[in-house]
Every structure is written in structure tokens, then in C-alpha cells.
Amino acid sequence: MAWLLSDKPVEGRILVIDDEEQIRKVVGIGLKKAGYDVEEAEDGGKAIEVLNAGENPMMVDVIICDIRMPKINGTEAIAYFRTEYPSIPIIVLTGYPDVQLATSLLKAGVVEYLTKPVDRDRLLSAVKTAMEKREMFAS
Amino acid sequence: MGERMTMESDRPVKVLILGAGKGGTALLELFTSTGVEVTGVADINPKAPGLRLARGLNIPTAADATALIASNGANLIVDVTGDPLMPARIADHKAADVESLGGTAARLLWTLVQREQDLRAQLIQAEKMATLGTFAAEVAHDFNNPLYCIREFAAFIQEEQDPAGMQDYAKEISKAVTYLSSVAQRLSQYARSGHGDKPASDLVHIPDLLDQAVTMARYSVSTDALEVVKDYGTVPAIRANSGELLQIFVNLVTNAVQAMNGRGRLTLTTATSQGVMTIAIQDTGSGISPANLERIFTPFFTTKGKKGTGLGLYIVQTLVKKYGGRIHVSSEEGNGTTFTIYFPDTSPPPL
Numbered sequence: 001m002a003w004l005l006s007d008k009p010v011e012g013r014i015l016v017i018d019d020e021e022q023i024r025k026v027v028g029i030g031l032k033k034a035g036y037d038v039e040e041a042e043d044g045g046k047a048i049e050v051l052n053a054g055e056n057p058m059m060v061d062v063i064i065c066d067i068r069m070p071k072i073n074g075t076e077a078i079a080y081f082r083t084e085y086p087s088i089p090i091i092v093l094t095g096y097p098d099v100q101l102a103t104s105l106l107k108a109g110v111v112e113y114l115t116k117p118v119d120r121d122r123l124l125s126a127v128k129t130a131m132e133k134r135e136m137f138a139s
Numbered sequence: 140m141g142e143r144m145t146m147e148s149d150r151p152v153k154v155l156i157l158g159a160g161k162g163g164t165a166l167l168e169l170f171t172s173t174g175v176e177v178t179g180v181a182d183i184n185p186k187a188p189g190l191r192l193a194r195g196l197n198i199p200t201a202a203d204a205t206a207l208i209a210s211n212g213a214n215l216i217v218d219v220t221g222d223p224l225m226p227a228r229i230a231d232h233k234a235a236d237v238e239s240l241g242g243t244a245a246r247l248l249w250t251l252v253q254r255e256q257d258l259r260a261q262l263i264q265a266e267k268m269a270t271l272g273t274f275a276a277e278v279a280h281d282f283n284n285p286l287y288c289i290r291e292f293a294a295f296i297q298e299e300q301d302p303a304g305m306q307d308y309a310k311e312i313s314k315a316v317t318y319l320s321s322v323a324q325r326l327s328q329y330a331r332s333g334h335g336d337k338p339a340s341d342l343v344h345i346p347d348l349l350d351q352a353v354t355m356a357r358y359s360v361s362t363d364a365l366e367v368v369k370d371y372g373t374v375p376a377i378r379a380n381s382g383e384l385l386q387i388f389v390n391l392v393t394n395a396v397q398a399m400n401g402r403g404r405l406t407l408t409t410a411t412s413q414g415v416m417t418i419a420i421q422d423t424g425s426g427i428s429p430a431n432l433e434r435i436f437t438p439f440f441t442t443k444g445k446k447g448t449g450l451g452l453y454i455v456q457t458l459v460k461k462y463g464g465r466i467h468v469s470s471e472e473g474n475g476t477t478f479t480i481y482f483p484d485t486s487p488p489p490l
Contacts, residue, residue, distance in 0.1 A: 019363075020284055022311060026291040033298070070363045095280045117287030120294070 011035040012061035012131050017047045017077065018093070019069040023116070027064060027093065030120045031127065043069045044077030051085060060088055062130040064123075067094040067101070075101070082109050089130035093118060155213035156180045157204050157229075158220035159189025162249040166217060167192055169252050172460040178213040182220075195378070196463035197483055208232040219245050259457070266450040267386055270393065271330055273446055274358035281322055281358070285315035329355060329389070332382025341381040345418060346371040348381065349407050352388035359393045364402040372410040374418075375484055383458050390451040391420045391478050397443070398424025398476060416482040426472040435468065 014036050018024050021042070028038040039060060041047035051060060063081060067074035078090055089111045092102075102113040111133060112126040152175050156163050159182035167189050170177050180193040181204040190200045201207050204225070208216060209232045216233060218225050218241035229239045240248065292308040292315075299305045346369070353367055395405055403423040410417045427435065434440045436456045441447035459466045463483050470476035 022288045026288050068363050
């Protein structure tokens with residue numbers, strides 16, 4: 001598949017957390033086509049494992065996270081990420097438009113609250129914004 | 140009206156039904172579900188539907204009406220045989236204090252019973268549609284994800300040069316479509332199930348229906364943190380209208396899941412002992428207060444505000460009684476609720 005062999009420089013590494021495999025695949029392909037490296041996790045617990053497994057947790061630049069998931073759900077996982085990895089920007093991608101939840105998550109430092117189905121352009125622009133925040137932290 | 144006059148009318152009505160065709164069956168269903176004791180059912184046709192129903196309810200049956208007329212303990216005989224010689228036979232054999240109802244009067248009764256049955260069927264159907272209505276938000280969400288995937292994979296195909304890549308995306312699309320149609324099918328099946336006067340002729344496997352009910356109830360509330368424990372002991376397949384039994388279980392499982400707000404343990408148990416089948420649906424939810432516990436089977440009583448019709452448990456009880464069963468509830472506030480249904484084992488005898 002051509003995009004896998006893309007010789008574009010890697011734009012950044014994104015961790016996609018969603019319990020549905022097909023959603024992870026769709027989001028992942030869209031990101032890879034735009035030049036990003038993608039890690040996947042099927043729930044909050046696995047995501048925490050992924051983040052803690054690497055020698056350098058800074059290997060993930062942006063997290064895209066679903067809310068409703070079994071075991072450790074999105075809200076719980078995000079609280080953990082904000083505490084343990086405050087420099088990694090988080091984008092919420094959920095099936096449930098919930099103004100209250102969106103407000104509280106944005107207050108907690110989430111960069112964007114997006115609902116599925118999301119336009120690829122919209123997702124990519126959110127990721128770009130998040131990457132800029134990331135770079136601000138890094139510099 | 141003096142109080143002494145009520146003695147006669149207070150005597151519990153015990154009915155012997157002659158004729159187990161459509162009319163007799165309708166009477167039998169109405170009487171048993173309203174608590175009127177039926178002491179026997181007779182029909183010369185051994186395949187008459189009312190005879191099978193009566194046997195399931197442990198009510199004596201006979202091919203020859205005479206013996207039942209002579210000594211059955213009934214104080215009312217209802218003749219819906221349509222047999223012109225039957226009134227004379229009843230008069231010849233019945234005890235003096237036993238009343239009988241036949242001819243035009245019985246036909247009138249049957250007409251009223253049919254009307255009652257139609258209304259009840261409409262109510263049951265309306266409750267089912269109302270339940271499906273409350274599922275709409277979750278169902279819409281359930282549709283959103285596969286639709287999102289279909290749209291994106293279609294775009295990927297358009298951008299793709301490599302045939303292998305295209306094939307992969309096309310496979311993902313058909314996976315999403317298969318999922319969507321299974322959801323649609325499940326919902327429309329539930330909407331249509333048991334509609335009309337389908338006889339209780341399906342051979343029903345209770346554990347299968349409990350599983351289906353869990354799938355449906357997941358649309359009532361987010362159930363990501365729900366643990367489902369299935370303790371299915373061997374139960375015989377029973378003759379019933381599967382749509383009606385599914386409605387019983389969808390109502391009970393939905394209530395259980397909602398009482399837990401989707402987080403907790405749902406335990407489903409089936410067992411058979413000494414000809415009685417037990418089905419228990421247990422949750423670890425909010426429980427029911429003693430005051431509410433007394434009213435839960437009352438029509439239009441609901442604690443769900445505008446989200447409930449107040450008909451769910453009323454219909455559950457109606458349908459359980461229709462199959463000669465009993466329902467029992469035990470609950471402790473804060474610790475969860477258990478509904479237990481007892482059904483007579485009406486499995487066909489081994490050949």
C-alpha cells in the first residue's frame with residue numbers, strides 16, 4: 001500500500017485509543033496518509049501500558065481518545081494522562097455529543113472535543129493544532 | 140344493597156370450559172390471566188389448541204365432556220363447542236347448583252373476550268414500540284460508527300491506486316454494512332415479534348432469548364462497564380410465542396441494566412427442578428424502595444419519569460400469567476434487585 005511506503009518525513013506519533021477496531025483503523029489510515037506515525041490501544045488501560053512501555057514516554061506526541069470504553073474509560077484515562085503526561089495534547093473523538101462533558105474536558109486541558117463521524121480535514125486540523133501545542137511545550 | 144347479599148357473588152368462580160378451539164382458548168387465556176380458576180377443559184378434537192394450553196397450565200383436560208360436567212368442582216360451565224346437543228348433555232349431567240352458559244350468551248361472551256384480547260395485544264405492541272423508542276439515541280450512536288467507517292473507507296478506495304489496498308477497504312465496508320443490517324434486523328424483528336394472534340407454537344430456548352434480551356437492553360443505556368454472568372442450567376425448550384417471552388426478558392433485563400446505570404453485574408440464571416422452570420434476572424443496581432415495590436406491577440406506575448410508560452412490568456406480569464407462570468421480586472435499596480419467574484415445564488413429552 002503506497003502510503004505505507006511514503007517517504008515523507010514522519011510528522012509526529014499519535015496514540016489512537018478506541019475500543020472499536022474499525023474506528024482505530026479508519027482514524028489510523030487517515031493519519032498515516034497525512035504522514036503521522038500511529039500507535040493503537042483498545043482501552044484506557046492498554047493506552048497507559050503503551051505510554052509507560054516505551055523508554056521515553058515522550059515518544060507519543062498527541063493522544064486521540066474515545067470516551068465510552070470498557071474497563072478504564074476515556075474520562076478516567078484522560079485524567080490520568082493530564083496528571084502523568086501533562087505535555088501530551090489530547091483530542092477527544094467520541095460518538096456522544098455531550099456539552100457538559102465537553103466543557104469539563106476542555107477545562108481539564110483537552111485540545112479538541114470531536115464527535116464521530118468527523119471529517120478527515122477537521123480531524124487533521126485538530127491534530128495539527130495539537131502538534132503545535134506539543135511543540136510549544138517541547139521548546 | 141345489604142352486605143348479606145354478597146355471599147353468593149363472593150363465591151369464587153370456578154369455570155369448566157367446553158370447547159378448546161379459538162373461543163375456548165381465548166376464554167382460557169383470559170380467565171387464567173385474570174385469576175379466575177379454570178377447573179377443566181374438554182374438546183373432542185385431541186389437537187385443539189386450548190387442550191395443549193390447559194395441559195401446560197396443569198388444568199385437567201378430557202376428550203369427552205360428560206365426565207367433567209358430572210364431577211369437576213366447577214360452579215359455571217361455559218359451552219363454546221357449537222354442538223347443538225351439548226346444552227341437553229350439560230342439563231342432564233351437571234349438579235343442580237352449577238350454572239351454565241351457552242348458545243347466544245356464550246357467543247356474546249366470546250365476542251367480548253376477543254375484543255379484550257385485541258386491546259391487550261394492542262397494549263403489548265404499544266409498550267414494545269415505546270421501549271424501542273427509548274432505545275433510539277443509543278441505536279443512532281450504534282449506527283454512527285459504522286457509517287463513519289463506510290464513508291472513510293469509501294474515500295480511501297477513491298484515493299487508492301493499489302488493488303490490494305482497495306480490496307482491504309472494500310472488505311471493511313462490507314463488514315460495517317453487515318453489522319448495520321444485523322442491528323436493523325434485530326430491532327425490526329423485536330418490533331414485529333409476537334404481533335397478531337400467533338399461536339404459542341414456537342419451540343423456545345429460554346437461554347437464547349435471555350441472550351437476545353441482553354443485546355437489546357444494551358441500547359437502553361451505555362453498558363461499557365457491564366459484567367454479564369450467565370448461569371444457564373439445563374432447561375427444556377418450551378412451547379410459547381417467542382416474541383412474548385422475549386418481551387418479558389427485554390423488559391426485565393432493560394430495567395436491570397438501567398437500575399445499574401450500565402455499570403455493575405447482571406446475573407442471568409436458569410434452572411429446572413421438579414417440573415418447575417426458574418429464570419432469575421439479578422442486578423447490582425439501585426434497588427427498589429419498599430413503598431415502590433408494592434406498586435411496580437401496577438399499570439402506569441413508573442419511576443423513570445417521561446422515559447418510562449409504566450407498562451413494562453405490568454405487561455411482564457400479564458404475559459407470565461398467560462403461560463401459567465408466577466413472578467417474584469426481591470429488592471434491597473442500594474443493593475440490587477432480583478426478579479424470578481417460575482414457569483410450569485410445558486416441554487413436549489419425549490416420543
